[in-house]
């Protein structure tokens with residue numbers, strides 16, 4: 067039977083955009099996105115959506131109230147649905163067994179329990195969240211243990227590969243859609259039904275089906291290998307700085323080999339975002355649990371190099387500023403973990419800000435999309451050595467880059483927002499303390515032009 071009604075548990079960065087695109091492409095399917103957070107649902111129903119994502123506003127506006135609904139009535143949405151996406155958060159465990167590494171599946175478990183409590187008809191339950199291998203088995207166990215007579219479940223794995231900042235494009239033109247399920251008649255039928263939803267806009271040849279565990283592991287593997295490329299080029303950036311090679315030239319030369327490819331070789335202050343670190347830590351934990359210590363160690367290195375890169379960058383700032391930041395004003399351009407998003411989860415900017423504060427600096431922050439409250443919350447949540455009453459007066463958030471940099475000793479570029487490339491750096495220089503420094507953590511500005519103006523410039527992966 068074709069899918070008529072979809073429910074998505076979790077109205078976050080994945081559930082919101084994914085279901086909006088499904089609603090756009092499948093006008094005959096009713097899509098309801100629910101969340102435990104009433105605030106988040108209210109925002110999805112307002113003019114100011116809870117997340118910034120290019121193109122998202124238009125998609126939501128064209129479907130909301132027609133076949134796309136955001137609701138806090140989880141029970142009704144589950145009752146009506148033929149297919150339910152579980153798109154809840156799967157953070158790293160903060161305490162207990164596997165603390166700091168294992169994925170915390172409490173929200174996935176909570177979602178499975180609500181589905182079991184409420185469902186009165188057959189459901190296809192789709193794991194959209196990124197989970198450890200064999201998590202579908204745990205979901206299945208909860209559903210079966212609490213099953214009402216006559217209600218049948220099929221569990222599918224359908225990991226999401228969108229990247230923030232390009233989510234709508236990634237969803238519309240996905241390289242591939244992955245669906246894992248049971249190799250049984252009922253399992254194959256469920257795979258076919260989910261596949262037919264995607265076939266509204268994704269060519270059938272791009273929809274790849276496989277066994278559930280392969281699908282779950284493929285998601286962790288994809289993120290681990292993407293992050294590995296960044297750590298690889300970042301490790302080489304240190305070699306470039308020590309030798310006079312330029313990491314962009316190395317990346318270009320290496321990337322021209324079609325077996326390697328040119329994407330994801332941009333050296334940076336380090337990768338951020340809610341997933342790379344958590345998913346690799348999860349992979350490391352799984353490998354350790356499977357008694358595969360060599361494999362665990364191999365992937366752990368991707369994280370270790372990322373920490374090394376962030377520390378290398380901040381150390382360079384401190385050392386260049388006469389090894390003391392006490393009493394100095396440092397301007398941070400960019401607080402989001404990458405451009406075109408307002409998301410700050412695991413943003414390298416948080417690490418940079420915290421380190422500079424610990425060194426006694428006053429910091430001034432500008433980001434075009436991150437709200438002031440979010441910045442203060444992130445700083446309060448990161449482990450700052452000094453108590454809040456000591457660091458808070460030393461932080462200010464600005465609504466434009468010029469007021470932000472005025473009177474500062476240094477500018478630190480942490481996010482690669484396009485607008486940072488073409489600022490009037492002559493004007494900025496004239497209003498800064500001298501010597502004026504630029505530390506470009508994204509290798510995006512015209513370093514020669516800045517040197518000509520009079521700035522002292524340092525960047526990642528090349529000597530100036």
Ligand SMILES: NC(=O)C1=CN([C@@H]2O[C@H](COP(=O)(O)OP(=O)(O)OC[C@H]3O[C@@H](n4cnc5c(N)ncnc54)[C@H](O)[C@@H]3O)[C@@H](O)[C@H]2O)C=CC1
Nearest residue numbers: 075076078079080101102154155156173176177195196226
């Ligand atoms: N953010 C990203 O770009 C990507 C994330 N993922 C994965 O997708 C999953 C979701 O990630 P995000 O959307 O970023 O998380 P998020 O934190 O933005 O959203 C998750 C939402 O689920 C809600 N929730 C938790 N338990 C619930 C329940 N029982 N019923 C209803 N709602 C519930 C939370 O209130 C929250 O609003 C994670 O596993 C993540 O690893 C996968 C690909 C991309």
Ligand SMILES: O=C(O)[C@H]1O[C@H](OP(=O)(O)OP(=O)(O)OC[C@H]2O[C@@H](n3ccc(=O)[nH]c3=O)[C@H](O)[C@@H]2O)[C@H](O)[C@@H](O)[C@@H]1O
Nearest residue numbers: 226227228229230296330331332334337338339341403404
């Ligand atoms: O599972 C997830 O959450 C998602 O994680 C990443 O997406 P995302 O974290 O949104 O953004 P990316 O574009 O991958 O960037 C991650 C971090 O790496 C940095 N990066 C990226 C590319 C690069 O060459 N260099 C580099 O430093 C970015 O600035 C950012 O801090 C993956 O790209 C998605 O495919 C995946 O679905």
